[in-house]
Amino acid sequence: MTQPEQAAVAPPRVQRATLPSRVGLVGGLAVVAVLALGPLWALDSVLRTLISVFTLLALAQMWNLLAGYAGLVSIGQQAYVGLGAYGLVFLADTVGLPLLAAVLVAGVVGTLVAVPTALLAFRLRGGYFAIGTWVIAEVYRLVIANASQLGGGSGLTLRAASAYDRTARLYLTYELALAVGTGAVAGSYLLLRRRLGLALTAIRDGEQSAQSLGVHVYRTKFLVYLVAAFGCSLAGAVIYLHLLRVQPEAAFSVNWTAFMIFIVVIGGVGTIEGPIIGTIVFFVLQETLAGYGAWYLVLLGAVAVLVTVAARRGLWGLVADRTGWSLFPVQRRLEET
Amino acid sequence: VTWVNVVVQGLLLGGLYALFATGLSLMFGVMRLVNLAHGDLSILAAFLALVIVDAVPVNPLWTLLVVAPLMGAVGYLLQRGLLNFTLRGTDPLPPVLVTFGLSIILQNLLLELFSADSQGLDAGRIENASVRLSDRLAVGWFPLLTLVVAVGVLVGLQLLLRRTRLGRAFRATSDDPEAARLVGLDHRHVFAMATAIALATVAVAGIFLGVRTTFAPSIGPTRLIFAFEAVIIGGLGSIWGTLAGGLVLGVAQTLGAQLSPGWGVLAGHLVFLAVLAFRPTGLLGRTVPA
Numbered sequence: 001m002t003q004p005e006q007a008a009v010a011p012p013r014v015q016r017a018t019l020p021s022r023v024g025l026v027g028g029l030a031v032v033a034v035l036a037l038g039p040l041w042a043l044d045s046v047l048r049t050l051i052s053v054f055t056l057l058a059l060a061q062m063w064n065l066l067a068g069y070a071g072l073v074s075i076g077q078q079a080y081v082g083l084g085a086y087g088l089v090f091l092a093d094t095v096g097l098p099l100l101a102a103v104l105v106a107g108v109v110g111t112l113v114a115v116p117t118a119l120l121a122f123r124l125r126g127g128y129f130a131i132g133t134w135v136i137a138e139v140y141r142l143v144i145a146n147a148s149q150l151g152g153g154s155g156l157t158l159r160a161a162s163a164y165d166r167t168a169r170l171y172l173t174y175e176l177a178l179a180v181g182t183g184a185v186a187g188s189y190l191l192l193r194r195r196l197g198l199a200l201t202a203i204r205d206g207e208q209s210a211q212s213l214g215v216h217v218y219r220t221k222f223l224v225y226l227v228a229a230f231g232c233s234l235a236g237a238v239i240y241l242h243l244l245r246v247q248p249e250a251a252f253s254v255n256w257t258a259f260m261i262f263i264v265v266i267g268g269v270g271t272i273e274g275p276i277i278g279t280i281v282f283f284v285l286q287e288t289l290a291g292y293g294a295w296y297l298v299l300l301g302a303v304a305v306l307v308t309v310a311a312r313r314g315l316w317g318l319v320a321d322r323t324g325w326s327l328f329p330v331q332r333r334l335e336e337t
Numbered sequence: 338v339t340w341v342n343v344v345v346q347g348l349l350l351g352g353l354y355a356l357f358a359t360g361l362s363l364m365f366g367v368m369r370l371v372n373l374a375h376g377d378l379s380i381l382a383a384f385l386a387l388v389i390v391d392a393v394p395v396n397p398l399w400t401l402l403v404v405a406p407l408m409g410a411v412g413y414l415l416q417r418g419l420l421n422f423t424l425r426g427t428d429p430l431p432p433v434l435v436t437f438g439l440s441i442i443l444q445n446l447l448l449e450l451f452s453a454d455s456q457g458l459d460a461g462r463i464e465n466a467s468v469r470l471s472d473r474l475a476v477g478w479f480p481l482l483t484l485v486v487a488v489g490v491l492v493g494l495q496l497l498l499r500r501t502r503l504g505r506a507f508r509a510t511s512d513d514p515e516a517a518r519l520v521g522l523d524h525r526h527v528f529a530m531a532t533a534i535a536l537a538t539v540a541v542a543g544i545f546l547g548v549r550t551t552f553a554p555s556i557g558p559t560r561l562i563f564a565f566e567a568v569i570i571g572g573l574g575s576i577w578g579t580l581a582g583g584l585v586l587g588v589a590q591t592l593g594a595q596l597s598p599g600w601g602v603l604a605g606h607l608v609f610l611a612v613l614a615f616r617p618t619g620l621l622g623r624t625v626p627a
Contacts, residue, residue, distance in 0.1 A: 127371020294445035301442035
């Protein structure tokens with residue numbers, strides 16, 4: 001005897017939020033609100049540390065979007081940190097834009113440079129894509145180091161900053177850093193909840209089958225690359241609005257990307273929570289091991305290698321596996337009604 | 338300026354780059370693994386030679402007899418103990434992350450052990466001796482030796498790939514790892530042998546670099562980048578392409594540096610980008626790496 005199935009089973013509902021995600025959203029908004037009032041309650045030294053935390057979080061989140069979701073393992077994101085930094089100084093001092101506008105336009109400049117960069121780098125795959133992006137970042141560094149108008153190898157100082165009062169500039173930089181950090185998290189989340197997120201998941205699970213289902217693989221990856229370039233350029237501009245002095249060696253240093261990689265890998269690649277946790281762990285380690293010189297990089301490298309081999313999904317992966325939590329649900333779950 | 342001289346010096350420099358590129362090319366060819374710690378491993382070899390020379394007064398070129406097998410052993414263990422675990426599955430992320438992590442570890446370990454100072458390996462008279470071919474053109478014996486050794490290593494590798502059981506195993510695993518496993522090849526061992534041979538060539542490259550110029554813990558990544566450019570310019574999967582790529586890169590760099598001292602490395606990068614834009618398979622490349 002057969003049961004009429006339609007009567008027995010109601011159509012499943014697509015569930016896009018979870019209890020932890022609702023709690024997390026409210027909690028997250030509260031945390032951001034408290035942080036936004038930072039100048040009222042925090043010491044200047046704390047604000048300075050938080051500027052580094054927020055900008056590194058933004059960089060890490062962008063690298064996560066590239067590598068964790070689009071499979072683009074770039075070792076050249078320092079190109080955009082450097083371009084954002086030089087863009088800011090050039091636009092503020094030479095063109096004469098106000099600081100805020102200079103930061104935003106620097107982000108746009110980085111994104112425009114990303115177009116030819118991607119056209120070239122996308123001809124390479126996997127590990128060769130990684131080194132290729134690195135070489136292109138080196139090209140930008142060498143071009144700027146050879147441009148005497150941009151200070152050559154010795155770099156430039158952001159003169160426009162001297163028009164601002166020290167405290168006012170610190171607060172402005174702090175709020176911008178917070179905006180870039182939360183913007184990177186919220187932006188990635190909203191982007192991944194859209195069709196783009198579905199397309200990326202399909203590509204991750206099988207590039208050819210995704211293509212055959214009508215996903216524009218190249219175009220999707222290209223778009224993610226541009227978004228990451230924009231985010232990293234903005235973060236670079238804010239970092240150097242804080243540091244004031246920009247030099248090609250430091251601004252285009254591969255260490256920027258190394259930090260992004262360590263944060264994302266340790267926190268959990270391919271999750272939005274991962275880079276947040278990774279950034280916190282990274283800063284705690286950095287502060288604890290500050291007296292040990294280069295040993296802390298040896299340790300970070302070793303942890304990243306171990307995590308990659310033994311716990312692929314990082315710290316957040318361990319948490320999520322045990323609890324099933326998802327603070328930023330980008331997947332669609334089917335729920336029986 | 339005699340341009341002939343510049344080009345000849347560039348070709349000789351290119352010999353060193355080809356030597357660096359060989360190991361990278363071999364590892365990619367056999368197991369599609371791009372070793373981002375490649376450059377740092379060559380610097381490790383140079384430092385190993387330095388340690389030996391400090392302890393025993395021998396010409397650094399003789400240390401190759403110890404350092405090359407030692408690096409080969411390191412390569413075998415590295416592949417079996419770590420890198421093989423990154424190659425399970427099709428995810429491109431683990432190999433890149435692990436070798437990049439290794440690169441950072443090696444760089445900073447060398448920095449802690451040997452400081453950031455530049456070091457050199459003193460090979461004695463051969464370093465500065467040169468043969469005068471005309472009144473405007475002189476060729477250094479040591480750069481010439483480097484080029485000859487590079488060609489020798491590439492010819493040796495070619496013979497190994499074409500004529501030996503191990504070479505056949507390399508080619509079989511490269512073509513189809515599944516099928517190779519079915520006929521009884523242990524891919525873990527085959528991969529480890531490829532890395533062992535690659536790192537032995539890396540040791541040769543590192544020691545020749547150390548004799549030719551000074552080196553420091555921080556210069557590994559630049560060596561990786563030059564090796565990579567030589568591979569891409571020459572074309573993936575072609576041994577003679579690797580040599581050609583190294584030579585083209587060397588000539589581009591010396592010509593660029595002749596125009597303006599800051600442009601040498603940049604000129605090399607631009608040639609690489611031009612090849613990528615207009616001839617992505619490289620000068621002598623086949624589409625399918627062998």
